[in-house]
Amino acid sequence: MVWIFNQLAHLPLSVLHLLGTALGWITYWSSGSYAKRLRENLQNGLKFIRGKDGFSETEYRNILRASVGEVGKSAMELPWVWKRPLEEVVAGVKYCEGWEHIESAQAQGKGVLMMTPHFGCFELISLYIAARQPMTSMYRPPKWKFLDILMHQGRERGQTKLAATDMGGVRQLLKALKRGETVGVLPDQVPGNGEGEWSTFFGRPAYTMTLIGKLIKSSGAAMVMCSCKRLPRGEGYELYISPLFIDDSVSISQQINASMEQVIATCPEQYLWSYNRYKVPRGALPPDTNREA
Numbered sequence: 001m002v003w004i005f006n007q008l009a010h011l012p013l014s015v016l017h018l019l020g021t022a023l024g025w026i027t028y029w030s031s032g033s034y035a036k037r038l039r040e041n042l043q044n045g046l047k048f049i050r051g052k053d054g055f056s057e058t059e060y061r062n063i064l065r066a067s068v069g070e071v072g073k074s075a076m077e078l079p080w081v082w083k084r085p086l087e088e089v090v091a092g093v094k095y096c097e098g099w100e101h102i103e104s105a106q107a108q109g110k111g112v113l114m115m116t117p118h119f120g121c122f123e124l125i126s127l128y129i130a131a132r133q134p135m136t137s138m139y140r141p142p143k144w145k146f147l148d149i150l151m152h153q154g155r156e157r158g159q160t161k162l163a164a165t166d167m168g169g170v171r172q173l174l175k176a177l178k179r180g181e182t183v184g185v186l187p188d189q190v191p192g193n194g195e196g197e198w199s200t201f202f203g204r205p206a207y208t209m210t211l212i213g214k215l216i217k218s219s220g221a222a223m224v225m226c227s228c229k230r231l232p233r234g235e236g237y238e239l240y241i242s243p244l245f246i247d248d249s250v251s252i253s254q255q256i257n258a259s260m261e262q263v264i265a266t267c268p269e270q271y272l273w274s275y276n277r278y279k280v281p282r283g284a285l286p287p288d289t290n291r292e293a
Helices: 002-008 013-030 032-050 056-075 078-083 086-091 099-107 125-128 145-155 167-178 213-221 252-265 289-293
Strands: 094-095 112-115 134-139 160-164 180-183 194-201 204-209 223-232 236-244
Touching: 002 145, 013 032, 013 056, 013 078, 032 056, 032 194, 056 078, 078 125, 078 145, 086 099, 086 125, 094 125, 099 112, 099 223, 099 236, 112 213, 112 252, 125 134, 125 145, 125 160, 125 180, 125 223, 125 236, 134 145, 134 167, 160 167, 167 180, 167 213, 180 213, 180 252, 194 213, 194 252, 204 252, 213 252, 236 252
Parallel strands: 094 236, 112 180, 112 223, 134 160, 134 180
Antiparallel strands: 194 204, 223 236
């Protein structure tokens, strides 16, 4: 598997995206449960973004077809992102908007907590940051050893460090923030029981991590939302960074979800709708039961 991965890295990004589109459709047609979840989550998201009657059946079908292909692209572009020379990968970002928000926070001696949802090529963001400054990214170690090796080889480049999703990793993130550095977290990753709270995401209850709020309160860091949008025909990527200012009258997790909704609404076909965002973690009370308690 590692050998195949390395060989794929030699292909142009445009070819990998074409192969990714094919892979996306193979996955879609081979798994009924996967396809059903993608369709249901996309339909729900579009209704929330544009209103119940805000999009036609034709528009939905077009976005669905694009979304199926984008999921495959996210997998097939990994060899290019993780194995190509760092300078080449970073040069793949053709446009960056909002870098000044990071510079402004650090000029005030603050760390920066960067949130990157499962949108576009989120894997590229930490490498782009780490080519310029120290970056610590939280990751969930996979079950497969070969994939863990690939993750470390691909992600720990430039000035990047990985922090596992355990207490040691949390302490690593907090220390980096207190040093005035940037850390990265996937805010829409479903946490384990006791590590989240129920907040709405596209109008549905989603178990949302509370770690981000705890890190912010402990470190005083600035918060930014970052997304990396794919350009057509493998032409590269666009990176967008926007600040998130906390309103103390609303839970932080709810504000994070609202900020992600705004990002996803800009290009809904590039969000990973197939991700099981609304699952109930083992041992956690379902949202209806939780409210009754």
